[in-house]
Amino acid sequence: VFAGQSPALTYGSLVDLQPGSNLAPSIFEIQVNVDARPRDEEERLRDQIFKVEMSFVSSGEERSVMLYKLGSVLIDQGRYKAAEAVIRRLVEGYKSQSGGSDDNDDNIDTLKTLDLLGQVLYCQGLHMKAERLHRRVLKERGKVLGPEHPDTLTSANNLGLVLDSLGKYEEAEAMHRRALQGSEKVLGP
Secondary structure, three states: OOOOOOOOOOOOOOOOOOOOOOOOOOOHHHHHHHHOOHHHHHHHHHHHHHHHOOOOOHHHHHHHHHHHHHHHHHHHHOOOOHHHHHHHHHHHHHHHHHOOOOOOOOOOOHHHHHHHHHHHHHHHHHHHHHHHHHHHHHHHHHHOOOOHHHHHHHHHHHHHHHHHHHHHHHHHHHHHHHHHHHHHHHHOO
16 A cells, blocks of 8 residues: 655665776766765755754754755655655744744745645645645635735645545636636736
């Protein structure tokens, strides 16, 4: 049964290569191989987050940006449970900044993070939870940004996708039409 988490990649140890052997890679090949590793971006972000958290001069905003990027990278890798944990950590950070209140929905960054959390819940097949979250984000983005802001229209589209997966086709169509019409009005046909 797929639990929403991909298996960890394993890396075998390198063979001891003699400098003059035909198997010794060139410096260019080593660089290409390092860049081709699928988790480089994740490791880089985790290192940066650690450094920021250990630093006394770094800002919470810098940490938040990196956590958001890490959550996105994990989603792209199909590692939804790990992504959810990172995104929830970010949501908790926003809650603690607002004094532990859930009423921090007027913060644009919080709404962006909640939208990403809704996406990862959708990817895990948790459609009812994703629906509730996307409805909340759509409502708050409409209040804060306005009904025709591109982020609000993206929220309408995301909600439409979730509603479609729940079999609520008429409401899903209405959300998609709203997103399309708003996008055409704001961005042009």
